[in-house]
Amino acid sequence: MLEDKDAALHALRHSLAHIMAAAVRQLRPDARLAFGPPVEYGFYYDFDFGETPIGENDLKQIEQGMRAIIKKREPFVREDKPCDEALRYLEEQGELYKLEYARELIEEGKAANGTLSFYTSGDFTDMCEGPHLEHTGQVPKNCFKLDRISGSYWRGDEKRPMLTRIYGLAFASGAELKEYLAMRKLAMERDHRKLGDELDLFIQDSEVGVGLPLWMPNGTVLRDELEKWAREVEFLAGYQRVTTPSVTRKELYLRSGHVPYYEDSMYPSMPIDEHDEYYLRPMCCPHHHKIYAARLRSYRDLPLRLCEYGDVFRYEKHGSLSGLLRVRAMCMNDAHIYCTPEQVASEFRNVVAMYQMYYGHLRMGNFRVRLSLHDKNSAKFVDRYEEWERSESIVREVLDGLDIKYEEESGEAAFYGPKVDIQVKNLMGREETVSTCQLDFMMPDRFDLTYVDADGERKRPFILHRAPLSTHERMISFLIELYGGAFPTWMAPVQVCLVPVNPAMLDYASETKDMLHTAFFRVEVDNSAESFNKKIRNAITRKIPNIWILGEKEKEAQAVTWRRYAEKEQQVVSRHAALNMLTTMRAQRLMDNFADVALPDC
Ligand SMILES: [Zn+2]
Numbered sequence: 247m248l249e250d251k252d253a254a255l256h257a258l259r260h261s262l263a264h265i266m267a268a269a270v271r272q273l274r275p276d277a278r279l280a281f282g283p284p285v286e287y288g289f290y291y292d293f294d295f296g297e298t299p300i301g302e303n304d305l306k307q308i309e310q311g312m313r314a315i316i317k318k319r320e321p322f323v324r325e326d327k328p329c330d331e332a333l334r335y336l337e338e339q340g341e342l343y344k345l346e347y348a349r350e351l352i353e354e355g356k357a358a359n360g361t362l363s364f365y366t367s368g369d370f371t372d373m374c375e376g377p378h379l380e381h382t383g384q385v386p387k388n389c390f391k392l393d394r395i396s397g398s399y400w401r402g403d404e405k406r407p408m409l410t411r412i413y414g415l416a417f418a419s420g421a422e423l424k425e426y427l428a429m430r431k432l433a434m435e436r437d438h439r440k441l442g443d444e445l446d447l448f449i450q451d452s453e454v455g456v457g458l459p460l461w462m463p464n465g466t467v468l469r470d471e472l473e474k475w476a477r478e479v480e481f482l483a484g485y486q487r488v489t490t491p492s493v494t495r496k497e498l499y500l501r502s503g504h505v506p507y508y509e510d511s512m513y514p515s516m517p518i519d520e521h522d523e524y525y526l527r528p529m530c531c532p533h534h535h536k537i538y539a540a541r542l543r544s545y546r547d548l549p550l551r552l553c554e555y556g557d558v559f560r561y562e563k564h565g566s567l568s569g570l571l572r573v574r575a576m577c578m579n580d581a582h583i584y585c586t587p588e589q590v591a592s593e594f595r596n597v598v599a600m601y602q603m604y605y606g607h608l609r610m611g612n613f614r615v616r617l618s619l620h621d622k623n624s625a626k627f628v629d630r631y632e633e634w635e636r637s638e639s640i641v642r643e644v645l646d647g648l649d650i651k652y653e654e655e656s657g658e659a660a661f662y663g664p665k666v667d668i669q670v671k672n673l674m675g676r677e678e679t680v681s682t683c684q685l686d687f688m689m690p691d692r693f694d695l696t697y698v699d700a701d702g703e704r705k706r707p708f709i710l711h712r713a714p715l716s717t718h719e720r721m722i723s724f725l726i727e728l729y730g731g732a733f734p735t736w737m738a739p740v741q742v743c744l745v746p747v748n749p750a751m752l753d754y755a756s757e758t759k760d761m762l763h764t765a766f767f768r769v770e771v772d773n774s775a776e777s778f779n780k781k782i783r784n785a786i787t788r789k790i791p792n793i794w795i796l797g798e799k800e801k802e803a804q805a806v807t808w809r810r811y812a813e814k815e816q817q818v819v820s821r822h823a824a825l826n827m828l829t830t831m832r833a834q835r836l837m838d839n840f841a842d843v844a845l846p847d848c
């Protein structure tokens with residue numbers, strides 16, 4: 247059923263590309279056609295307009311032309327022309343781009359039965375494979391919109407001519423188009439790059455380098471709060487913190503196999519001292535393995551859980567860098583669990599439960615679980631098939647045992663073992679791996695890790711790699727967009743904004759500020775010369791979760807008027823009770839940025 251729906255949408259978008267080209271031709275008979283495929287969310291067509299390309303202002307008129315063609319209910323009629331006739335036709339029409347492509351199809355033997363297919367609707371003919379609607383009248387009402395114009399090189403080759411690409415949006419119905427536009431507007435408003443700038447969270451600087459964000463004080467608060475939380479959770483779960491360096495000798499990566507298996511994603515090595523080479527580390531694992539290996543380990547020491555919020559560096563292609571989502575330097579909620587084979591399942595289960603706790607608490611509901619397996623035919627994975635099979639089935643059993651829904655995908659494993667990926671969708675439906683948990687059967691061998699078992703034998707431990715809170719960069723980019731920049735009190739860079747109603751209240755404000763500050767709350771007094779209403783608006787624009795209004799009446803009663811972000815109602819609370827409430831919200835890490843969360847009683 248889904249496939250039928252997809253095929254119908256494909257035909258609709260494809261037909262609209264024809265209809266747009268036909269309308270463009272009416273406006274500009276000289277326009278030469280290049281490619282015009284359906285794409286995600288719609289379609290585009292590339293044109294060569296010679297000296298005078300059209301502009302965004304022409305889109306309205308083209309849309310009108312399209313509507314006129316749709317009204318005429320013109321059938322799409324297929325004709326298979328013998329190859330030589332097809333070439334002659336395209337040449338006569340001056341369709342140089344289509345001609346080049348037709349020659350290529352013929353040369354590659356892709357002209358079925360020695361013919362090339364053409365579709366005509368009205369007086370517009372295009373070489374194309376189809377399929378289309380039966381006639382133009384089948385285009386649903388208000389289901390499309392011309393979106394934007396961009397430049398694009400013919401065949402994506404910068405040495406070839408620059409063409410004009412017109413993008414259109416198209417969906418199965420007008421309602422779906424409307425929904426998409428609303429979602430896109432929201433996504434643009436909530437784009438973490440835009441909000442990151444507006445809320446003073448992070449910046450990028452060309453002299454520092456691309457993909458190397460600088461965290462401002464406000465953004466650093468977000469990192470610190472997540473990290474503080476992780477420390478508490480990990481402490482309670484029996485983890486031990488370690489600290490290891492960000493650069494390391496090539497020898498370590500030869501042992502771990504990062505060189506050569508992972509080398510493409512690493513910064514090139516640097517020569518150090520006489521004959522040594524060093525790398526910026528892409529992961530913390532090998533360092534943690536060294537800590538494990540440094541002492542004789544008994545089965546009584548296991549599971550040993552070593553954790554570190556570690557800085558790591560990866561070489562991402564320039565074109566794939568994007569805000570905080572894809573960067574070249576990041577800080578990861580990393581840990582490695584060394585355990586006996588008998589402990590693997592329960593440790594894995596605990597890690598998955600930790601993920602569920604974090605995701606549930608942060609309200610990151612839009613995710614799926616992927617079991618990433620190796621691919622026998624790829625050189626990206628170590629070739630120890632029995633171990634692959636064995637460890638993959640362990641992970642599968644754990645997931646089944648926890649009744650977790652997941653999808654299997656081969657070729658997505660780490661080079662040293664299978665992993666469970668948490669795939670999170672952003673507002674626009676784009677999916678990224680945010681967190682992973684990996685089962686590693688290879689590094690214990692490579693690092694000769696052992697433990698002395700109860701029977702006195704030396705045995706190999708298993709390793710779990712896990713990073714539920716991902717990297718600060720990726721996690722925070724998601725949270726900014728999920729919350730639209732309105733963070734809960736416990737995370738918010740400024741937790742309380744104090745607004746004195748007149749200058750006479752400044753003393754009371756400063757006294758209240760001291761009270762909060764000594765209780766380790768992040769608090770500001772708005773003592774600017776702005777009007778009262780403007781001060782409230784400013785605090786709302788900055789998405790500060792709590793505004794305390796201080797006037798004569800409040801001072802008298804040693805109270806505050808408490809107004810919450812995005813809420814009009816306000817209540818008068820004694821200062822003492824208000825401080826208690828804030829303290830409870832912080833201690834519980836209350837998600838008070840969601841309307842359905844009940845605040846503690848005063
Ligand atoms: Zn077509």
Ligand SMILES: [Zn+2]
Nearest residue numbers: 529530531711
């Ligand atoms: Zn690791």
